[in-house]
Amino acid sequence: MSTLLADRQIEHLMTLHPKGFDLSLDRISRLLERLGNPQDKLPPVIHIAGTNGKGSAAAFSRALLEAAGYKVHVHTSPHLVNWHERYRLAAEGGGKFVADDVLADAIGRVADANRGETITVFEILTAVTFLLFSEHPADAAIIEVGLGGRFDATNVIKNPAVSVIMPVSLDHEAYLGDRVELIAAEKAGIIKQGCPVIVGSQESDAAREVLVSTAERLGCPLSVYGQDFIATGEHGRLIYQDQEGLLDLSPPRLPGRHQFANAAAAIAAVRAAGFELDEHAADKAMTTVSWPGRMQRLPQGRLTELAPAGAEIWLDGGHNPGAGMVIAEALTEQEEKFARPLFLISGMINTKDQTGYFRAFKGIARHVYTVPVAFSDASVPNAELAVRATDAGLSAEPVSSVADALMLLRDTWDHSEPPPRILIGGSLYLAGAVLAENGTPPV
Structure with missing residues (x-):
């Protein structure tokens, strides 16, 4: 048994509520209504979906914003060791995992508001995200999708500052479909009318076409990797280019050439969300970014x-x-x-x-x-x-x-x-x- 109060609360919730996924927004919407709709009281949201690279994009976005002097909340899932890792709250000098007593209090309030009704534990924990992020000041909130997009519990966000779709490939076929274009359509569910969209590097042309057509149909300002922005390696450096020009940056601290494209998507997302980002801050972010458990x-x-x-x-x-x-x-x-x-x-x-x-x-x-x-x-x-x-x-x-x-x-x-x-x-x-x-x- 964990010594952390929040861990014990979550373990108890898991005995009350079914495991697994139940893709619908009805239950969490009802719960959030009882909590005063905290999802509508967040700082500008960078909402990130995709099969691979979501976490890296979140880590790069956080590093970029913090290097530029902004205070940032971050929600990611799953956690690696402690549930608290899912909630990084903005703080001077860089965000910190939520304190146990603060998380326990939020879980208690959300569970009380749910009144024992049928719900998944992930939905309760997502409501906790919105409650915590609405009650602590920050300049931005980075929110990673749990599964899919369209019916993911995080997809109650009405007007994200930017929706980001990272590489889409086959995963969770039982829930999302067995063809990459079907999965792309689920991920595209986080795209909202008129809100900016970043499409990260895609191996599949079919997936890219679904994402682009959805954004165009909804009248969204759109930037696509390889077309509107790109990152290349030159002489050991990362060269990022978009319509604003070039950034000559240190190579990312996260190993692997795929991280160049992940970093580029994050730079494009931070800019599309309306945040100022100069070359000095972007360079610092490349050298400080951290994403445990991934290479x-x-x-x-x-x-x-x-x-x-x-x-x-x-x-x-x-x-x-x-x-x-x-x-x-x-x-x-x-x-x-x-x-x-x-x-x-x-x-x-x-x-x-x-x-x-x-x-x-x-x-x-x-x-x-x-x-x-x-x-x-x-x-x-x-x-x-x-x-x-x-x-x-x-x-x-x-x-x-x-x-x-x-x-x-x-x-x-x-x-x-x-x-x-x-x-x-x-x-x-x-x-x-x-x-x-x-x-x-x-x-």
């Missing part, structure tokens, strides 16, 4: 001490084929600089395309250790996950935990080789468990 280097901690001496350990919560591709590309970039063999320690949940995720690492990873995902009843059994990795053309074996995988690798390592590069990934739940066990939770 995060783990230099020290309780788990890292179990690995072979000199090993380089990365953690990433990406869990679908699109995420697998960008992670594999980022690791391949690293491989070009340092000749280290790559090993995966992977755990996944049963709603994801496990073979599709692993396929991205074919020819790149030497071996996969599959592990159960702690604290998730949807975890794929490690033996079954090893079969999925083998189906994708990888060498794989099941082990009982991340710690056991690291120790097995250490005990069998051939020291005539360079120390290995290790990617722990496949699930945000796994990433959170690893950060907790390693003693390095998000701050």
